[in-house]
Every structure is written in structure tokens, then in C-alpha cells.
Amino acid sequence: MLNHRRSRIPRVDGMTIDGTPVELAMLTIGSGGVAIDVAEPSVSTETIPGMPGTTDVTIEDDTGAAYPGDRTITVNLIAIGGEDDINAAKQWLGALNGRTTSIAWRGLPGEYRGRLAIGAWTDAWAYDRQTHSKTDITLTAGPYLHGRRTSRTLTAGANTIAVKGNRPCWPSITLTPASGAKTASITDARGRKIAITAAATLTGTITIATDPHNRETRINGNLTTPTLDSDYFPLLPGANKLTLAGCTGSIEWEPNTLI
DSSP, X not given: OHHHHHXXXXXXXXXXXXXXXXXXXXXEEEEEEEEEOOOOBOXXXXXXXXXXXXXXXXXXXXXXXXXXXXXXXXEEEEEESSHHHHHHHHXXXXXXXXXXXXXXXXXXXXXXXXXXXXXXXXXXEETTEEEEEEEEEEEEEOSSEEOOOEXXXXXXXXXXXXXXXXXXXXXXXXXXXXXXXXXXXXXXXXXXXXXXXXXXXXXSOEEEEOOTTSOEEEETTEEEOOXXXXXXXXXXXXXXXXXXXXXXXXXXXXXXXXX
């Protein structure tokens, strides 16, 4: 009976929560729809004696844009079906309450990620039969849509990769030192590089996580430090030229899009 009722739910919303289509959880989008709160840019100014007005001291990303703050995604959901279906939908959502998860829908170029909160439930009854139940869920999310993870192989010398999205993204890099190399490095088109050196020959696998929230460099799983003139750099939207010296490797990233 449950599968029969599911077959009658139109797949029109195209929404997933925690990677699961909402209709498979006996949920659909209510009349309140979806609301995407503003991602307010973090702008800073200072008053400098002897200068008119104020001076913009905003920290900018590599595209020249001010970094945006978090945003709230609100979705009006309706649990439908029989009472057992409605209770099952409530329990499924309840298991996600307070967790970090994702929401995506239709043709968006990625998913929003953040911490989920489930609002109050409003039950509707017809005589002695429960017909549906409504709630609003909110996701306190980062400002960007995170796209599908992409990976590319890198050869020694110059490489060009195309990055989707409209905001910089932070890649994960894996390097394999060339035979006999004491230094392995990767450099972007603006001259910023990440280099690893060793007193003896470099051997094994070098992994580099550039994400500011979890930034580290390892050789064969052991923490190490890049050279002092190294700089963890992001990938920019569009074409990126990367030059490898003393190594080959691969790179992975998730494109970021701001709407």
C-alpha cells in the first residue's frame, strides 16, 4: 500500500534533503515554497584622519568580491499519505534535526549545506482521519551552492583546467614526486605556489588540502609543512593554468556558485 501511494506522488519538486528525494519520504513542497535569505557581504570601512569620508578595508576574495555571510534556506513541507506514512516522514525528518546536511532542488548548480532545524508540525484532520501535516524546515547554510566534485589528472609542466561556478573554490591536490626529486611544487597563473622540499629524495604521496577550514599538507599520511614562500591558493571560475615541477599529480574541487 505504501509503495502504491508513493507511485501517485508527482515528482515535480525535484528537491532532495540529505541526498534523498523528498517524495520518497512521503513529503512534498507546500504553498509556502522555498525562501532563500540574503547572503550579506561582509563590508568594513574605517575613518582615517586627514582623509574625507571613510576608507573601504573590506577583505575580498580572488575575484574582488567581499566575502558573503551565511544564509537561511526555508522550505515549507507537507507530509502526505496515511497516518503511518505521515509519522514515518516526521521521523525521517526528525533524525536530521540539528545535523549538518544538504538541500538541493530542480536545476540548481549544486547543493546548499548547513545545519538543519525542523519547525513545529501542524496536523490536518478530516473527521477521524489525518490527511496531512505541515512544517517549515530551515537550513543555516553557507552562502554558496556546492557543485559536483570534479577531478583532473595533472602532468609535469603546464596544465589548464576549466572550473565552473562564479566564486573561487579550494581544491584538494595529490602530488607524486618525480624520481630523484628533492622538491615538488604546483604554481598557479598568478605565481602563487605550494612547494614541498626534503633534505633527501622525496618519495611517496603528497596530499594537500587547501580549504581554510581544514588546511594541511601530508607526505604518506604524515603531517608536514610546505616551504615558507608557499601560499595555499584557490581555483578561480573559468580557465586555470597550473604548472607542476618535480612531480605529477591530480586535483579535485567542488565549484562554488553564488545566486
